[in-house]
Amino acid sequence: MLHIKRFLKKSPWVLHYNTGSCNGCDIEILACLSPRYDLERLGVLNTGNPKQADIFLVTGPLTHRCHDRLLQLYSQIPDPKVVVAVGSCTCTGGVFKDMYNVNNGIDSLIPVDVYVPGCASSPELIMDGIVKALEILEGK
Amino acid sequence: MKKTITIPLGSQHISLLEPVRFNFSCENEKxxxxxxxxxxxxxxxxxxxxxxxxxxxxxxxxxxxxxxxxITHTMAYTLGIEHILNIKTNKKIDYLRILMLELDRIHSHLLCLAHTAENSGFEGMFMKIMGDRELVMDIQEAISGNRVQFDFVCIGGVNRDISTECEKLAFTNLALLDKKVDDLIGKFTSNWSTALKYKNIGALSYDDAFNFNALGPLARAAGAAIDVRAESSILPYKEVGYKMILGQNGDIYDRNLVRLKEIKNSILMCQNILSGLTEGEILVKFKGKPNGESFTRLEAPRGEIFYYLNANGTNMLQRVRIKTPTFSQIPGMVEIFKGSDYADAPAILASFDPCMSCTAK
Amino acid sequence: MIKSIIESFSNLFAKSETINYPYEQIAKFKNYRGLIEYSADECIFCYKCEKVCPPDAIVFKPTKEKNRLYEYNPNLCIYCGECVRNCPKEDLALWQSEKKPKII
Amino acid sequence: MQEIKIENLIEEITSFYDPKLHHFVCLNANDLGENRLKLQWIFTFYNQEDNYQIFWTICSFDEVLPTITKIIPSAIMSEAEIVDLFGVQIKDIQGGLYLDETSPISPLRCSI
Incomplete structure (x- = not known):
């Protein structure tokens, strides 16, 4: 069993959820999987099931309706897990700061390990963030 | 015996980019x-x-x-506020604005086609189209300095001028893309898994397109000649070679083809603009504060976008109303879903190219 | 059919489209909109950048001395460049560099 | 621009609207303060340049407004949005399109 954990870290699977962003960061995450940047060569696979994921990519300021869904997804991901906040609005709220239906960044709800700034974060920055997340995952 | 089953799709799903939830009530497969x-x-x-x-x-x-x-949102807002402030822009600014609008349309349509291919289970096609899309993203980054959020348009003009290097890059990339789109049209008309199995699936009839107020490629695929670019004179679309593209049946196959042909038309427009661009000012100076109201319509990649602005002479606006293409099309989409197979639902959804962040604001 | 066979064979020998990023650098275009940089020596403290910034990423904090202290939050910035365009001493006091923002 | 009375709304729009000729853009609301709400039903014409037909009326927040979804099905979204954001009552239209229990109630209404 201990061995499996070692190999899990070689191929982290990514879960992506949008909590109210403008789609800009989401299409850049999609562009990360495209041939130009190709995250899959690092062993990263985009998955739809939270129970198989290791890295949680979140985009967007936390809207009220996404609140419960984000918490549910976060609790369904098995340990060890790393949360990456992609985009300025995910880190602090960005332009959407203090709007009436927004909670100013996801760190008000779940612990965040890596903050990736940028509006919209370029694939280069997202890859930097995932590489950093891998280092953290190794230590956990 | 018939039994109704409820199947949810979303809010978190691998084939969805953004959170949206559909609850399908199904009888057997329908x-x-x-x-x-x-x-x-x-x-x-x-x-x-x-x-x-x-x-x-x-x-x-x-x-x-x-x-x-x-870019469409910024543009619609800017045109509205320029109407209130009574700013007249010169030809060069108008052309640069159309150039960015059309580049945005190309990349958005390519993303939608990639998504449709992925949701119909053709992963290789997704990769190919996403690879081609990088050509447009490069032009956008070279011109505006950012890949997605351009911030290119400002009140009274545009923020950046096009350098000769950018122009050269744009010409080579657009010519390359033109060839690749020709290739894609061949694949989307003859390949079984992206095209032929989607004939007559998710169809919207000509009459329903009018009844449900369909917009953009969804309406044009059904044969309805609805395009704000032809109905609006704010931007000089007719001078740069705009042509209306219509489909016939309004199914997924036609929607894909309409998008591909629109990309061809947009490439032609971009090339025309780039070759006819003159020297000139890119920013018009203005004074005063806005007072009055304006209605602006513009064609976004997904259809008509509408801005209502009301200003009362202060720095703050009194009311901003944003109406986006997907917002008014949702009743029509629901109508298309009824009667089709559940297995086709993700592909139909992707072919609508819905934009939820537009819808919910 | 024949066309696609020829295409797939030529793809075997074509140059790879992927950039091997963390080990290889991605070439950036000129005028890339990166981090906003500031020089206190040149600043005339007109506070125009603070006024125009949409998300309030630039804030001049009051201090005991005469001039206020410039504070910039890259995690709040939306990289629109409006502050630089409004700066009376553009390129000297405030400029948009081509550096990437730092990841924490 | 054409002012109409709220009682005649359905008749006016039924006699005007032809799906093949007119395009319904949206229903726009604007809070003028002092319990007055300006409503605008915005239509355009197909194949004509920048031609708007706007029906407008001013009503109060206590009135129950009629719905035009029987004539124009796509109006349901605009109406549901206004019910949510302004707290207006429209017959047979439910709120809850955008807002939840934790969100503020009718946020676009003037506070005065």
Whole structure:
């Protein structure tokens, strides 16, 4: 069993959820999987099931309706897990700061390990963030 | 014996980029009723535009309504406020604005086609189209300095001029893309898994297109000649070689083809603009504060976008109303879902190219 | 059919489209909109950048001395460049560099 | 621009609207303060340049407004949005399109 954990870290699977962003960061995450940047060569696979994921990519300021869904997804991901906040609005709220239906960044709800700034974060920055997340995952 | 089963799709799903929830009521394989929940990404931008931001900043804020048609939102807002402030822009500014609008349309359509291919189970095609899309993204980055959020348009003009290097890059990349789109048209008309199995699936009839107020490629695929580019004289679209593209049956196959042909037309427009660009000012100076109201319509990649602005002579606007293409099309989409197979639902959804961050604001 | 066979064979020998990023650098275009940089020596403290910034990423904090202290939050910035365009001493006091923002 | 009375709304729009000729853009609301709400039903014409037909009326927040979804099905979204954001009552239209229990109630209404 201990061995499996070692190999899990070689191929982290990514879960992506949008909590109210403008789609800009989401299409850049999609562009990360495209041939130009190709995250899959690092062993990263985009998955739809939270129970198989290791890295949680979140985009967007936390809207009220996404609140419960984000918490549910976060609790369904098995340990060890790393949360990456992609985009300025995910880190602090960005332009959407203090709007009436927004909670100013996801760190008000779940612990965040890596903050990736940028509006919209370029694939280069997202890859930097995932590489950093891998280092953290190794230590956990 | 018939038994109704409810199958949810969303809000988190691998084939969805953004949170939206559909509840399909199915009898055996057929969808009989659809319940939708689209408000996951409601942030309250309309309120913030009138209370938090001054009218000069609002252009940058409304760009963040949607990342896919960011330039269209800024443009519609800017044209509206220029109408109130009575600013006349010169030809060069208009052409540069159309150039960015059309580049945005190309990349958005390519993304939609890639998504449709992925949802119909053709992963290789997804990779190929996403690879081709990088050509347009490169032009956008070279011109505006950012890949997605351009922030290119400002009140009175544009923020950056095109350098000769950018022009050269744009010409080579567009010529390359033109060839690749020709190739894609061949694949989308003859290949079984992307094209032929989607004939007569998810169809919208000509009459329904009018009854449900369909817009953009969804309406044009059904043969309805609905395009704001032909109905509006704010931007000189007719001078740069705009042509209406119509389909026949309104199914997924036709929608894909209409998108591909529109990309061809947009490439032609971009090339015309780039070869006919003259020297000139890129920013017009203006004075005063806005007072009055304006209605602006513009064609986004997904259809008509509408801005209502009301200003009362102060730095803050009194009311900003944003109406986006997907917003008014949802009743039509629900109608298309009824009667089709559940297995086709993700592909139909992807072919609508829905934009939820637009819808919920 | 024949066309696609020829295409797939030529793809075998074509140059790879992927950039091997963390080990290889991505070439950036000129005028890339990166981090905003500031020089206190040149600043005339007109506070125009603070006024125009949509998300309030630039804030001048009051201090005991005469001039206020410039504070910039890259995690709040939306990289629109409006502050630089409004700066009376553009390129000297405030400019948009081509550096990437730092990841924490 | 054409002012109409709220009682005649359905008749006016039924006699005007032809799906093949007119395009319904949206229903727009604007809070003028002092319990007055300006409503605008915005239509355009297909194949004509920049031609708007706007029906407008001013009503109060206590009135129950009629719905036009029987004539124009796509109006349901605009109406549901206004019910949510302004707290207006429209017959047979439910709120809850955008807002939840934790969100503020009718946020776009003037506070005065």
């Amino acid at each position: 969808i009989t009723d659809v319940d939708y929940n689209v408000g996951f990404v409601h942030r309250g931008i309309e309120k913030a535009c009138t209370e938090k931001f001054e009218y000069k900043q609002v252009g940058y804020v409304v760009a963040r309504v949607c990342g896919l048609c960011a």
